[in-house]
Amino acid sequence: MLEKKQHNYEKAVLVGVVTQNQDEDKLQEYMDELEFLAYTAGATIDRRFTQKLTQPDSKTFVGSGKAQEIKEYVKENGIGTIIFDDELSPSQLKNLEREIEVKILDRTNLILDIFAQRAQTSYARTQVELAQYQYLLPRLSKMWSHLDKQKGGIGMRGPGETEIETDRRIIRDRISLLKDKLKVIDKQMATQRNNRGKVVRTALVGYTNVGKSTLMNAISKSDVFAEDKLFATLDTTVRKVVIGNLPFLLTDTVGFIRKLPTQLVESFKSTLDEVREADLLIHVVDISHESFEDHIESVNHILMEINAHQKPMIMVFNKIDDFSYEKKDEDDLTPGSNKNVSLDEWKKTWMAKSKHPAVFISALKKENFPEMKRLIYDEVMKIHISRFPYNDFLFEYFDNEEDEASETED
Structure with a gap:
C-alpha cells in the first residue's frame, strides 16, 4: 500500500x-x-x-x-x-x-x-473537457441523485451537472463547439510542425511515470515539470537539442496507460500527432517496475492504433538505479539491488537483443548518458543523411558537457 x-x-x-x-x-x-x-x-x-x-x-x-x-x-x-x-x-x-x-x-x-x-x-484543458463530455453524455440519466451530499472532490471537476431535460442538447452543443475549437488549434499546431522545416523530429514515448520528463530535462537542459505521479505531464513540449553539433527536435508527450479511455485518444489527437509525425521514437521504459514488459506491450499497442508502430525506435531502459532483483536462493543474504547488475550484464539480457537499438540508463543520476547520446546521435544522423545526402560531412560527433540545448515550446 x-x-x-x-x-x-x-x-x-x-x-x-x-x-x-x-x-x-x-x-x-x-x-x-x-x-x-x-x-x-x-x-x-x-x-x-x-x-x-x-x-x-x-x-x-x-x-x-x-x-x-x-x-x-x-x-x-x-x-x-x-x-x-x-x-x-x-x-x-x-x-x-x-x-x-x-x-x-x-x-x-x-x-x-x-x-x-x-x-x-x-489547449490541454479543451482536450480534457471534450473527453469529459464524451464520457458524460451516455451517462446523463444517472447524474448523481445524491449530488447535494457530495460537494467537490475526485470525479467532480469539469463540466458539472445540469437538469436532465436540457442536458443532452447542451452537452451535444458543447461537444460540437469544443471539436470546432480543437480543429482550429489542430491547424495551428500542424502549421507549427510544418514551420519546423526538415529538422529531424524525435518524440519521447512510454508508459506514464517512466521518467520521460526527467530524461527530457536532462537531455535538453530545460525545466519540464516532472513528478513521481501518474500523468505529471499532459502538455506537449518541444525543445531544440544539439548532440555533438547535430541539431534535432525533441518532444515530450503524455504518458500511455493500460485501459486508456477511448475519449482521451480521440480528444488528444493533436498530442498524438506529435508521435505520428516524429521521425524517430525514443521509447522510455521503467526497468525497475515489475510489470515493465506489460507496459512495453501497452505502448506498442497504442502506437499500432495510431499507426506509428513502424517508425524507427530506440529503446531506453530507465531507472537502472532503482532496479532490484529477486533472489532465488533463500540462503543468499546479499541484498538484491542494482549494484548486483552491471551495464555489461544488462547488455546480455533479452532487452538488449530486441529488434530496436537499446540502452540502459538512469535519467535521474545521468548514468550511462554518453552511450545513450551516442545512440541517439547515430539514429538521428541516419535520418538526416537520408534527407541531406551531400552535407553529412558538416557534422562530426563529439560528447562533452557543452552540448547545446535551446528552447522552443508549443
Missing part, C-alpha cells in the same frame, strides 16, 4: 473482478495501478474488494452479495468514494449509486479527473 503523508485525502475503496480474461495476478497489477491513480487524484485507499466472476455482472458489475458487503463497509467506515477498476456502463453506474448511495467512479472517470487536475494550458 502507498504511504500517504497528506491527511486531507478522500477515503476510498477499490473494486475489481477476476474473470476468464483477467486472472488474480493480473487483477492485482491493475489494482496496484488503480491505487496509484487514486493517490495521484487525491484519495487514500482504505480497502480493496475483489470477486471471482465468469464475467462482470450486467447490473452492478459485482454480484449482489458483494455489492451489499461493500455498502455495509463504506457506511460503517465513513467511506465517500468507491472506485471500480473497469469502465462501468451507464446502467451499472446508475444501479450502484442507487444501491450504495455514495460517489461511484470507474477507472475512466478517475483518469479523466487526473487529466482535469493536470491540464495547464488552454
Whole structure:
C-alpha cells in the first residue's frame, strides 16, 4: 500500500473482478495501478474488494452479495468514494449509486479527473473537457441523485451537472463547439510542425511515470515539470537539442496507460500527432517496475492504433538505479539491488537483443548518458543523411558537457 503523508485525502475503496480474461495476478497489477491513480487524484485507499466472476455482472458489475458487503463497509467506515477498476456502463453506474448511495467512479472517470487536475494550458484543458463530455453524455440519466451530499472532490471537476431535460442538447452543443475549437488549434499546431522545416523530429514515448520528463530535462537542459505521479505531464513540449553539433527536435508527450479511455485518444489527437509525425521514437521504459514488459506491450499497442508502430525506435531502459532483483536462493543474504547488475550484464539480457537499438540508463543520476547520446546521435544522423545526402560531412560527433540545448515550446 502507498504511504500517504497528506491527511486531507478522500477515503476510498477499490473494486475489481477476476474473470476468464483477467486472472488474480493480473487483477492485482491493475489494482496496484488503480491505487496509484487514486493517490495521484487525491484519495487514500482504505480497502480493496475483489470477486471471482465468469464475467462482470450486467447490473452492478459485482454480484449482489458483494455489492451489499461493500455498502455495509463504506457506511460503517465513513467511506465517500468507491472506485471500480473497469469502465462501468451507464446502467451499472446508475444501479450502484442507487444501491450504495455514495460517489461511484470507474477507472475512466478517475483518469479523466487526473487529466482535469493536470491540464495547464488552454489547449490541454479543451482536450480534457471534450473527453469529459464524451464520457458524460451516455451517462446523463444517472447524474448523481445524491449530488447535494457530495460537494467537490475526485470525479467532480469539469463540466458539472445540469437538469436532465436540457442536458443532452447542451452537452451535444458543447461537444460540437469544443471539436470546432480543437480543429482550429489542430491547424495551428500542424502549421507549427510544418514551420519546423526538415529538422529531424524525435518524440519521447512510454508508459506514464517512466521518467520521460526527467530524461527530457536532462537531455535538453530545460525545466519540464516532472513528478513521481501518474500523468505529471499532459502538455506537449518541444525543445531544440544539439548532440555533438547535430541539431534535432525533441518532444515530450503524455504518458500511455493500460485501459486508456477511448475519449482521451480521440480528444488528444493533436498530442498524438506529435508521435505520428516524429521521425524517430525514443521509447522510455521503467526497468525497475515489475510489470515493465506489460507496459512495453501497452505502448506498442497504442502506437499500432495510431499507426506509428513502424517508425524507427530506440529503446531506453530507465531507472537502472532503482532496479532490484529477486533472489532465488533463500540462503543468499546479499541484498538484491542494482549494484548486483552491471551495464555489461544488462547488455546480455533479452532487452538488449530486441529488434530496436537499446540502452540502459538512469535519467535521474545521468548514468550511462554518453552511450545513450551516442545512440541517439547515430539514429538521428541516419535520418538526416537520408534527407541531406551531400552535407553529412558538416557534422562530426563529439560528447562533452557543452552540448547545446535551446528552447522552443508549443
